[in-house]
Structure formats: C-alpha cells, structure tokens
Amino acid sequence: MRKKRKGSETEGFENLQEDLSSCANASRSSNFRSHFSLEGYARLKKRCKENDTVDEESVGSFKRRLAGVATAPPCGASSLVSSGRGLKRKIGCIDVSTQTGRKNKIDDDYVFGPNIGKGKFGSVRICRSKNNGIDFACKTLKKGEETVHREVEIMQHLSGHPRVVTLHAVYEESDCFHLVMELCSGGRLIDQMVKEGKYSEQRAANIFKDLMLVIKYCHEMGVVHRDIKPENILLTAAGKIQLADFGLAMRIAKGQTLSGLAGSPAYVAPEVLSENYSEKVDIWSAGVLLYALLSGVLPFKGDSLDAIFEAIKKVKLDLNSGVWESVSKPARDLLARMLTREESSRITADEVLRHPWILFYTDRTLKTMCIKSKHKNQTGPPPCLQIRSQIEKIDLNRANREKNKTTSDSPTDSFSNTEEEEDESGVVDVLVVAISNVRISEPKRSRVCSPTSSPIEQQHSSNLTTTNTLCRAF
Ligand SMILES: Nc1ncnc2c1ncn2[C@@H]1O[C@H](COP(=O)(O)OP(=O)(O)OP(=O)(O)O)[C@@H](O)[C@H]1O
Numbered sequence: 163m164r165k166k167r168k169g170s171e172t173e174g175f176e177n178l179q180e181d182l183s184s185c186a187n188a189s190r191s192s193n194f195r196s197h198f199s200l201e202g203y204a205r206l207k208k209r210c211k212e213n214d215t216v217d218e219e220s221v222g223s224f225k226r227r228l229a230g231v232a233t234a235p236p237c238g239a240s241s242l243v244s245s246g247r248g249l250k251r252k253i254g255c256i257d258v259s260t261q262t263g264r265k266n267k268i269d270d271d272y273v274f275g276p277n278i279g280k281g282k283f284g285s286v287r288i289c290r291s292k293n294n295g296i297d298f299a300c301k302t303l304k305k306g307e308e309t310v311h312r313e314v315e316i317m318q319h320l321s322g323h324p325r326v327v328t329l330h331a332v333y334e335e336s337d338c339f340h341l342v343m344e345l346c347s348g349g350r351l352i353d354q355m356v357k358e359g360k361y362s363e364q365r366a367a368n369i370f371k372d373l374m375l376v377i378k379y380c381h382e383m384g385v386v387h388r389d390i391k392p393e394n395i396l397l398t399a400a401g402k403i404q405l406a407d408f409g410l411a412m413r414i415a416k417g418q419t420l421s422g423l424a425g426s427p428a429y430v431a432p433e434v435l436s437e438n439y440s441e442k443v444d445i446w447s448a449g450v451l452l453y454a455l456l457s458g459v460l461p462f463k464g465d466s467l468d469a470i471f472e473a474i475k476k477v478k479l480d481l482n483s484g485v486w487e488s489v490s491k492p493a494r495d496l497l498a499r500m501l502t503r504e505e506s507s508r509i510t511a512d513e514v515l516r517h518p519w520i521l522f523y524t525d526r527t528l529k530t531m532c533i534k535s536k537h538k539n540q541t542g543p544p545p546c547l548q549i550r551s552q553i554e555k556i557d558l559n560r561a562n563r564e565k566n567k568t569t570s571d572s573p574t575d576s577f578s579n580t581e582e583e584e585d586e587s588g589v590v591d592v593l594v595v596a597i598s599n600v601r602i603s604e605p606k607r608s609r610v611c612s613p614t615s616s617p618i619e620q621q622h623s624s625n626l627t628t629t630n631t632l633c634r635a636f
Contacts, residue, residue, distance in 0.1 A: 268333040268340045272300065283310055283409060289342065298330060301341040309409060314339050316385055316408045325376035327396060327406045346404050348397030355392055360458035360485070363493055367523030369403060370452055371515065376405045377448060378511035381441045386420065387411050390447035391429045392454070414441055427470045428460050432503050435471055442505045445514065449500030456493060457485045461501070475503075492519035 268289075275288035278299060289300040303310045314332055321329040328344040351369070355361075361369070373395065380387055387394075387408065394407040410424045421437040431446035433439040453461045461479050464470035479501065480486070481494040496517045499509040514520065 266333075267335075268300070268342070271331075272298070272342065274300070281407065281409070283307065283313075284338070288345065297345050299327075299343045299345045301343060303339045303341065305337055305339065310339065313409045313411065314341060316411045316413070317341065317343075319413075320380060320383055320385060320408070323376060323379050325372050325402070325404055326379070327404045343406075344404070346396035346406070347399045348401055350393055351395040351397060351403065352392035354397065355454065361455045363456065363490060363519075364523045366452065366455040366493075367520055370448070370455065371520050371524045372403045373405070373448060373451070374511055374514045374520070376403075377444050378515060380405075380411075380444070381511055384413050384415060385411050386414050386441040387444050388420075388424045388434075389426060389429075390444050390451065391426050392451060393426075427467055428462055430471075430474060431505075432475050433505050435475065440505065442508050442510075445500050445508055445511060448514075449497055452493075452500065453479075453497055456489050456497075459485075490519065492517070492522070495519070 271292055272289035273292060275290060275297070277285055277287050279286035281301070284302045284304055286299055286301045288297055290297050303313065305311075317327075317329045318332070320326045327346060329341060330344065331342040333340040333342070373390075377387065377390065385408075387405070388410040389407060390405075394405065396404045396406045398404060412420055412422075412424075414420060419438050419440050421439075423434060423437060425431075425434055425443070425447065429447040429450045431439060431443040434443055450461055453459075462470055462473040462477060464473050481489075481497060486494060496509075496514065496519045499517070500514065502508045509517070
C-alpha cells in the first residue's frame with residue numbers, strides 16, 4: 163500500500179475573492195492568466211467546514227501541518243537520491259549554508275538593488291556581490307510557515323542542475339531567510355508566451371525538452387514540484403529555461419502519495435482534487451503547458467474555480483480540429499499521453515523525453531541524423547538538412563497563415579484546408595523519415611492510454627469553443 167503524506171499547503175491564504183477578481187481582470191488584458199491560488203480555494207472549503215467543527219478541524223489542521231514537516235525526509239535521507247551532482251549538493255545542505263550565512267549578514271556581502279518580483283511569501287530583489295560585482299536575485303522569505311523552510315531545503319537539495327535556478331547562499335535572520343540565487347535576466351516564460359502567442363513545434367519542443375529534463379531530475383531526486391506553470395519558468399539572458407519557485411515542492415519517496423491541495427488551478431492534475439497523488443502531477447501540469455505552447459490557449463477553463471476543476475475532471479479535449487489541425491500527430495499523441503486522467507497510465511518524465519516528437523524536434527536528434535548520414539555516403543543533401551528545411555518551410559507557412567489571418571478582415575481570406583493538410587502530412591512524412599533514421603524507444607504501451615484505438619481519439623472531444631470570461635487563453 164502507498165504511504166500517504168499530508169502537506170500543509172491548505173493553510174494561509176486569505177484573499178480568494180481578490181485572487182478571483184484579479185484573475186478575471188488579468189484575463190481581460192491577457193487571456194492566458196490562470197494562476198489564482200488553489201490554496202485559497204482549499205482555505206475557503208476549510209472555512210466552510212470550520213463552521214461545523216471548529217475544534218476538531220483546528221486540531222486536525224495543526225496535526226497535518228506537523229505531518230508536513232515531519233515527513234519531509236531530512237537532508238541526505240532520501241532513498242531516491244541518485245549519484246552525481248544531486249548527491250554532492252546534498253552534502254552541503256541547508257545547515258552548512260545557513261551557518262555560512264550566520265557568520266556574515268547579507269548586507270556585509272551584497273548591495274541591494276530594485277525589486278524584481280513579488281510572490282506569496284516575500285519579495286525578490288536584485289543584489290550585487292561586494293566581492294565580485296556579480297548581480298544575483300535575492301528572495302526574502304518571512305519565517306513562520308513551514309513551507310518556507312521546506313522551500314529553502316528543497317532548493318538546496320536540487321540546486322546544481324543546469325536548469326534549476328542555482329542557489330548561491332542562504333542567510334538566516336531571526337525573522338527571515340535570504341536566498342541568494344542566480345539572476346535570470348530573461349524574464350518569465352509566461353511573459354514571452356503572452357507576447358509571442360503560439361510557438362512553432364520545433365521551438366516548443368526545445369523548450370519543453372529542457373523542462374522535462376529538469377522535471378525528470380526533480381523526480382529522481384525525490385521531489386515533486388507541484389506548481390509547474392510558465393510563471394515559474396524563468397529565462398536566462400541566453401533564453402534558456404530555469405525552473406524556479408519551489409514554494410509548493412514536496413519530498414516524496416518511492417511509493418508514497420501526497421494529499422494536500424496545492425498548485426495553480428488551470429494546471430492542476432485531476433488527482434490533486436481527490437487529494438491523493440504522486441509526482442505524476444508534474445507531468446499533467448507540463449502537459450497543460452505544452453498544450454498552451456502549441457495552441458496559444460489553455461485546455462481547462464471556467465468562470466470559477468469549481469468550473470475549472472469540473473473541466474479538469476471531465477472535459478474531453480478535441481485535438482483533431484481547429485488549431486490542432488496544423489499541429490503534427492506526434493505532438494498531439496504526446497499531449498494525449500501526458501493529459502491522461504488515469505495517473506497510472508500517464509507517461510513518465512523519462513518516457514516523455516523518449517517520445518518521437520521530442521526526439522525528432524530537438525537539435526540533438528537532428529545532429530545525430532547528420533552524423534549518421536555522413537557515414538552512409540549518401541548523395542544529395544543529408545536527410546537532416548532535408549528535414550530541417552522541411553520543418554522551416556512548414557513553420558514559415560504556418561507563420562504566414564497566422565499573419566494573414568490577423569491582417570485580413572474577411573473570413574474568406576483564410577487559408578484552405580488543403581494547404582494545412584499538406585503541412586500536416588509534410589510533418590508526418592518528416593517524422594517518419596526521422597524516426598526511421600534514429601533509434602527511438604517507444605513509450606511502454608502498458609503505461610499509456612487504453613489499448614483499443616488512438617489515445618488522442620479516446621481522450622478528447624470538442625469543447626474548446628465554449629466562451630469563458632475567466633482564464634480564457636492567451
Ligand atoms: N532567480 C530569479 N531571477 C530573476 N527573477 C526572479 C528570480 N526568482 C524569482 N524572480 C522573480 O520574482 C517573482 C516571484 O518569485 P517566486 O515565484 O519564486 O516567488 P513566490 O513567492 O514563490 O511566488 P508565487 O506567489 O508566484 O508562488 C518571479 O515571478 C520572478 O519574476
């Protein structure tokens with residue numbers, strides 16, 4: 163039987179109504195806002211319960227809070243720690259880092275600059291090292307909630323991976339922690355998505371592969387992030403992603419399940435709503451993000467939290483019509499495998515990374531094909547170049563179609579189906595060539611959707627035309 167662990171994340175958020183209205187407002191300016199607090203919802207639910215059973219609930223919630231602390235394995239105790247980088251980081255875990263901080267005050271070592279972000283638990287400011295003049299981001303977390311201690315500990319545990327925001331130092335004061343982190347000066351992925359709209363498949367796949375590599379790393383290190391969303395994906399100056407905000411992250415051992423309501427509504431997995439879940443929730447959330455990258459809209463929408471949750475539990479997505487007609491079948495196949503409601507059938511991070519769509523669209527695969535083709539003494543351009551130029555042509559055609567759609571007032575000016583179908587079959591052909599040129603492990607059939615027909619058909623039916631005023635799309 164799986165052990166259950168309860169987080170304390172159902173505590174501490176007062177402003178559900180404020181969250182709701184700010185989300186509604188945000189959805190007017192940018193139809194991709196989706197991230198009002200799930201904790202607020204939990205709190206509201208809890209408050210209703212409290213009216214009936216005040217004493218019982220307060221004792222219960224206190225116990226749950228304690229359980230959240232007590233069950234998080236201490237540094238170095240996780241059974242899931244793989245060798246290498248993570249292990250090295252774990253040796254210098256929170257105590258050592260905090261001790262270093264205790265010798266000096268943060269003002270001795272850094273000069274504070276402007277605020278660059280504000281989160282639930284504190285602010286983020288730029289700070290410049292007095293020692294070497296390098297700029298960092300300093301997140302100051304007020305003590306009190308045990309989630310704060312957990313965030314510091316988990317960042318220590320994970321820091322060192324190239325796609326996790328690096329934690330350089332922790333300074334502890336009587337009432338707060340200062341986390342000195344690598345500065346991600348490229349902003350947040352969400353802002354880029356809002357600005358640029360939907361992404362080409364190649365671009366989406368390259369961003370997404372990096373995200374899945376870091377999610378896989380977290381899971382191997384026994385950590386569930388629980389809040390995967392583009393707001394928490396930062397970009398370096400070079401445009402590479404960095405996973406940030408481990409404020410809701412939890413340690414999890416193999417076979418354990420978690421039970422606290424945590425996450426951001428539009429991205430939350432259905433099993434979180436039943437309060438019994440595992441690290442697979444991150445795969446679902448990443449699937450929601452992939453859907454948004456490829457289509458420009460969020461899959462699960464509603465005018466209230468309850469409506470969003472109903473959609474997450476019940477709506478069958480249609481990946482066959484509308485915007486999806488110009489998205490390749492392998493991309494839709496991957497999405498269907500990630501947005502599978504049955505947790506045990508949902509693909510793992512490793513399987514996502516071995517999916518043909520990821521393998522095909524990421525540069526490494528194209529390079530591999532180039533190297534292979536060199537050895538084959540073929541005449542004419544190597545297949546990788548043919549494929550690359552085909553992809554570029556397809557992306558260009560799509561971009562042109564989109565441009566024409568937005569600049570034209572007349573519906574008759576839109577591109578014909580024939581053109582879209584050509585692109586579609588082009589992509590499929592390209593993938594067939596690619597797949598035949600590289601060795602690809604198929605995701606284990608037993609772990610993915612039901613065996614009868616295409617998982618895409620089984621998973622989805624049209625509901626995307628419903629108009630919502632909240633969290634519509636971006
Ligand atoms: N390392 C960093 N480099 C640059 N900006 C950062 C960095 N870390 C955080 N920020 C900025 O500060 C904001 C808030 O940070 P973060 O999400 O970690 O805080 P939080 O309190 O957990 O937020 P939330 O309320 O969204 O959960 C981010 O959205 C981002 O804009």
